[in-house]
Amino acid sequence: MEVLSSRFQLTACIKNLKERAETIQLKQKKIQQAQEALKKHKQEMKNNGNVTEEEAEDNTVRVPVTGGNRWWGCGLFNKEPEVSTSSTRERPAPAPITEKKRTSKVRKTIEDMREKYGRGKGDCESRLENLEKEMEELQRERDQVLEETFQHVISLEKIALNVDSLSTYVHLDFLIQKTKEKRDAKKVKKLEEMKSRVNKGVVGALRYKRTAAARAAMKKTNTLLKNKDIVSKSDLIQSGSPAVYQLRPKKEEIGTLRRMTLGKKDVNQSNRTILLLGETGAGKSTLINTLVNYTMGVEWEDDVWFQIVEEKRNQSESQTSDVIVYQIFEFEGKTLPYSLTIIDTPGYEYNRGIEQEDIISQRLFDLFRSDDGVHEINAVGLVLKATENRLNDRLKYVFDSVVSLFGKNMEQNIVALITHSDGLRPENTLKALKAANIKCSKDENNQPAHFLFNNCQSKQKTQTNQDQLKSSWDLTTDEMGQFTDFLDEAAPQKLMTTVEVLNTRIRLTACIQNLQERIELTELKQRELQQTHDGLKKHEEEMKNNENFTIEIDVPYKEKESSKKGATCCKVCKENCHDPCTLALSPKWCDVMKKGGCIVCTKKCPVSDHEKEKKVYVNKTMKVQMDLKDVREKYERSKANCEKTTSLLETLEKEMEEVTAAKYQMLDESFQQVVNLEQIALNVDSLSSHVHLDFLIEKMKEKGDKEKIQKLEEMKSRVDERTRAAAAGEEADE
Known part of the structure; x- marks a missing residue:
């Protein structure tokens, strides 16, 4: 309450000071006009001539204040009123009014000025001297009020949590201005320190208040219009x-x-x-x-x-x-x-x-x-x-x-x-x-x-x-x-790097998928060769006597089957280069094509050797009855003895070695794709890589490349840990 009362008194004091300063300024203006008039008509005054001069005249008008009656007990009344004997209620103060200074111009004669500023034997200079004394008295009165106001601010600062409030902001500029006129450097410094703090906080609040008010007004005006336009383009x-x-x-x-x-x-x-x-x-x-x-x-x-x-x-x-x-x-x-x-x-x-x-x-x-x-x-x-x-x-x-x-x-x-x-x-x-x-x-x-x-x-x-x-x-x-x-x-x-990541992933997947299919075919050929080898061994005596015999062999072959999503395939290698290939309209737009050629198929054939259709190559086997003549014709061998038969098996084994070498080359290429992906991606250990890693690790173990096996197993270990945690979370939710 003390803080609020002091702040209220401060406001009233400064408001009163402003009004009294305004009165002083009006009187100064009037005195200045009187001085100019006296100097101008000095000769006429000596001759007692009559002249007329226009002068500013101030009047005080009492004006009612809107907002209702002011009751006794407000911060400006220090004395309690008498209580009416006819009622226990306190009397209200007189209806609130304020005094307004109004200036009007009037025409006065020298006689009027003599009467107002004093008669006697004195000349114009003595009359002006009287006016200056009056001005000095007003100045002293103003300085006294200014001092009282400054003390109010100091008192308020000592008792308030924050004197740098918005209500203080308006007063500080006025106080600083008047204190500078008084040339009191110490008090000016104190007031400017307060204003500096205010500028950091209250000015921002004022700006925000103005901005918020403007926004609120604008939003209120535009709400109906903006919603009407949007609603007209929507369905309820x-x-x-x-x-x-x-x-x-x-x-x-x-x-x-x-x-x-x-x-x-x-x-x-x-x-x-x-x-x-x-x-x-x-x-x-x-x-x-x-x-x-x-x-x-x-x-x-x-x-x-x-x-x-x-x-x-x-x-x-x-x-x-x-x-x-x-x-x-x-x-x-x-x-x-x-x-x-x-x-x-x-x-x-x-x-x-x-x-x-x-x-x-x-x-x-x-x-x-x-x-x-x-x-x-x-x-x-x-x-x-x-x-x-x-x-x-x-x-x-x-x-x-x-x-x-x-x-x-x-x-x-x-x-x-x-x-x-x-x-x-x-x-x-x-x-x-x-x-x-x-x-x-x-x-x-x-x-x-x-x-x-x-x-x-x-x-x-x-x-x-x-x-x-x-x-x-x-x-x-x-x-x-x-x-x-x-x-x-x-x-x-x-997104250049992101596109590179996605592109590498797509090519990695296509490369490994193609590799899996080719290895599958290679293993089918291995089984065919093994069956042929076992059959020849079983009928070794018949072969020595050049007698005919029959063996049953699972012969691998490729056949095209329908695919819902479509694929890019090589007609020469008879391989699936990109399956599924859902976006490319033709092979030249396929992701696995680079510089006019395929980066996946065995022979790295040009784009022209590929086709895009909803069919894919599938590895299959069929059982075939073969006699010795058929075997020799298939492997382009003439009739021969048992030693010649051994040469035939060696040829088949050599073919197996070549196929295996090609498989390992593709395996190394796939490993390099994984390494490249790890270098550019935030995380290569995603679930989509999990299937590829198992396959790569298995085939690398067959190859016996320990360094690459260790690298791949480290990746798989991280994937396994995260996948198990995710699976555990799913089971717990169920």
Whole structure:
């Protein structure tokens, strides 16, 4: 109370001082005019001539103050009034009034001035001297009031928690100005120190207040207009509070991709791109809708909600492998100074991980390298639920799948977007990120950079839940502002390295798959040779006597079969070079073609020797009855004795050695692909590499290359550890 009373007295004192200073200034002006008039008409005054001069005249007018009566007991009344005998109530003070100084110009004669400024024997100089004395008295009075005001400020500073408040700000400039006129350097310094502190805080508050007021007025004016325009382009799917509308973006199918565009692109406006990844059910769809509403400037008071993500009719639709690109244009300046592109990927699931991850990788690769696709990304958002109790186990698989898509230049742009948040620190999620050693951006506390969002913006408001929903809305809006600030400040990452990662993965997969098929064929040939060898040994006596005999052999061959997805195959080598090949329209556009030739098939044949169709080569065997003549004709040997037969087997064994050498060469090439991928990728130990690693380790052991075996087993050990944790998490959830 003492602080408030002192502050109130300070305000009243300074206001009074200003009014009295104004009175002094008016009197100074009047005296100046009188001096000029006396000097001008000095001769006429000596001759007692009559002249007329215009002079400023001030008048005091009592004006009522609006705002009601002022009661006794306010801070300006130090004395209690008498109490009426007819009532126990205190009498109110007289109706509040204030005095206003008004100036008017009047014409006065010399006689009028003599009467006002004094008669007698004195001349003009003596009359002016009287006026100057009056001025000195007024000046002393003003200095006294100024001193009292300064002491009020000092007293207030001693008792107040913060004297540098907004109410003090207006007074300081006036006090400093008047104290400088008095030339009191010590007091000027003290007041300027106060003002310096005020400038750092209160001026900012004033600016914010003005800005906030302007924003509020603008929003109130534009709310109906902005919603009317958007609603006219939407479909009402739920009435109520809020009313929920489905936006109608322009839909485009670009190969295997879907693009949804809201508004028209302005090439002069900047853009920010977000890639969202996460498990099924993490809340990506709601987060996308929230980003869109925030971009459009939708507020709590608008009582409306817009959806751009189409609602799924059943759970199976949420398991599609489509990648959807949302482009949000024409809302620059609402809340964001840029347009927004959101890339939504289907949810990752453990039980469909390997196949789905490869499809998503292929879809993203197509998006990144397309001429009208995405060529840079500002942020990768890992969408996570804050309520998951076993998040630590499940995230390992999901994040391994995610980060293996990108190059090492992307690490500082990866952040966690925590959904279903109650606003508290997401301890489980942050522990999961840290335990899994997720490579992502870090905050000032060296923790994974993260932002919190609640997922109930479209929930219907009632009297019982309105306060909670408003709190959730405010949380999401505040965190969304911080996230979009991150988007604005984060350096965009060009996707050249990411495309290189995806391209290498595709070629690695194609190379290993082709190698597996060729080794399978080689092993079938080995079995054929072994059967032939055993048959000849069994009928060795018949061969010596040149007698005919019959043996049964499994002969390998290749046959084309139908394929749903299509493949690029070599007609010369009769091999599958890229299966499936879903994007290329012809072999020359296939990912395994480089500098006009194939990098996969045995002979590295030119593009012209390849074909793209929905058929693939399949290794098969058929049982064939062969006699000695057939065997010799097949291996181009003439009739011979047993020694000649041994020569035939040696020839077959030599052929096996050549096939094995070619197999090992492909094995070394595949190993080099894995090494290259590790050098450019954030994480090569993803589940998609797991199948390849098992195969490579097995064949390297046959070759006996210990150094490469150790390198591959180290990779596999990391994959196994993370995969087991993810599997354990899935079993625990079931």
